[in-house]
Amino acid sequence: MSSLHPPEQFRIHVRQPITHPHPPPPMIHFPPHKTSQSRCYITKTMLTPSPTGPSRPQRIINTHPFNASLDLVLPTELYECVRDQLPRMEFWSAEVPLGRFLEGAVLDGLIKNGFLLALSDTQIDSQDTFCIADGVLRMALTKETYEKAGLEGHVSKFGKKRRWNVTVDLKASGMVAGKKEFERLRWSFTETLLSAPVQFTFAVAKATPELILVLTTHLCPGAASMMVAPNVRNPSQALAVPSFTPPEGCTLGDDYWKEWALDLHEWIALAQLGSDRLWDTDTGRIDPYYSTYAPPPPNPSSTPTSLTHISYMGGLIPTTIITDIFDLLWANASDAQCWSLNVQGSEDAPISWDGREHGRDKAGSGEHGYTILRMGSREEEVGEEGLMWEVVGGEDEYS
Known part of the structure; x- marks a missing residue:
């Protein structure tokens, strides 16, 4: 399975938040590592469409046609609500x-x-x-x-x-x-x-x-x-969901904000894998020689939540299916519920997003994919807030 968390040699770019109905402001660039081959674009955005068109996450879904896998992480309570509506392909x-x-x-x-x-x-x-x-x-x-x-x-x-x-x-x-x-x-x-x-x-x-x-x-x-068909895995115990509020004092695009956003990305990846490290909060008894990972600080205002992982793997997954699932989760999630949607593209597809040329880099990687996180907050004036990560290989015109 492709890693969701970008390695250090990735170039990290942060996009400014997108609010409706204003056009998206310019992307913030950061100095790349000299050996960088791939890029990770991070966007703070709204998930809901504007009166003039789809949201940025919806555009990212619709313009990325060749999808090899789809993973969802969502509260088990939300899964029980939508389970009978999840499509087969x-x-x-x-x-x-x-x-x-x-x-x-x-x-x-x-x-x-x-x-x-x-x-x-x-x-x-x-x-x-x-x-x-x-x-x-x-x-x-x-x-x-x-x-x-x-x-x-x-x-x-x-x-x-x-x-x-x-x-x-x-x-x-x-x-x-x-x-x-x-x-x-x-x-x-x-x-x-x-x-x-x-x-x-x-x-x-x-x-x-x-x-x-x-x-x-x-x-x-x-x-x-x-x-x-959707492959469903339910963990045996509840999990402390991390806080989706950036650390106090950091601003969009600075090093602390980027670190916080990438920590969330890694947490989603480990949740997809069902890693025991997310459930083991006693980090002091884990020898740092074997693992230095510690989950992000939990949200102090929320109680531990049972999460369900749903995966689709194999063949080609049409954008219409992903859009239907995105809309299904968006329509059924309560104000406080978070969920994530991760898509990995077909590495040998000639294009990635919006008809842009795609290939494998010198290391043989053809990764292109995205993760959308609904952060469990609803602002009536501007819609639902979320984070989005787009990971693009070194030989991809989209980057």
């Missing part, structure tokens, strides 16, 4: 030729309406990689494949011209049989190195029986279907 795995995406039933019934999510089971740093989200086909190609594909693209922003990127909007008016743009793409998919079948993982956003029928009949007949 279905995905498919099959080997298909790229030309299949251009067939009428698939193109018109799944892709142009933005319902199909597809990611090739390949390695982004050494193989041709393909993905489809929101009706856009993206190809990250090796130099040899690109030179023979006959398609227009651009060299990757990372590496030494070892990868070329091609983006095709399959919703465009030119994507119709008989038009030059469409026929050029079909020729490339049948007459070049791109004609070889590729192993894909598929998911359908807002899946209906009609959409699933198109996928299983026209795109990948006979494909293996797999269900992902």
Whole structure:
């Protein structure tokens, strides 16, 4: 499992709090460590949407299409309230030729309406990689494949011209049989190195029986279907929830504030793992040679709380599912209840957020993900306050 807590070599950036309806102020930058490869962006924000659009956490969810895992930590009382509404997910795995995406039933019934999510089971740093989200086909190609594909693209922003990127909007008016743009793409998919079948993982956003029928009949007949159900773990005892108030005297963006925010991030990670260190408050009997960790100070005004960890792992998790869960928790949590939502992206996806190019760094890491914390306070005038961490690898245009 990927660590939630950024190691010291991460560059830590803090964004100013976002309140409605004002536009977000500029991000605060801090000097990076010289050996830094990745970045962690920390935002103090409001979870509720404004009259003019979604909140920043909602935008982060909606623009991050290729999600490999989802973890929730929430009070058991809240889990009991929403347990019957938590969704199950279905995905498919099959080997298909790229030309299949251009067939009428698939193109018109799944892709142009933005319902199909597809990611090739390949390695982004050494193989041709393909993905489809929101009706856009993206190809990250090796130099040899690109030179023979006959398609227009651009060299990757990372590496030494070892990868070329091609983006095709399959919703465009030119994507119709008989038009030059469409026929050029079909020729490339049948007459070049791109004609070889590729192993894909598929998911359908807002899946209906009609959409699933198109996928299983026209795109990948006979494909293996797999269900992902929420995996639930309940600890045996209550836990002291940390205070979500920054230390007295610190201000947004200073070293003490950053340390406090990263301590909360680490606490969430350990809560996901069910670590005994969170329940063992007698830190004096733990030999510091083995562990110097101590949980953040508990909230003095709250009583110990039983927490439930829920995880989804495997396949592709559509943004629509994550949005539904986010909205479900937001609507059902009481004023005092906190909860966290952590998403890890697919490391071999060609993009991370908002179509930005993504790859693996020199250490082989392709991490990109985010954590949203609802801090258990409700301000009627501006909405619900939260913290958000975005962890971005070194070879990612988003950073």
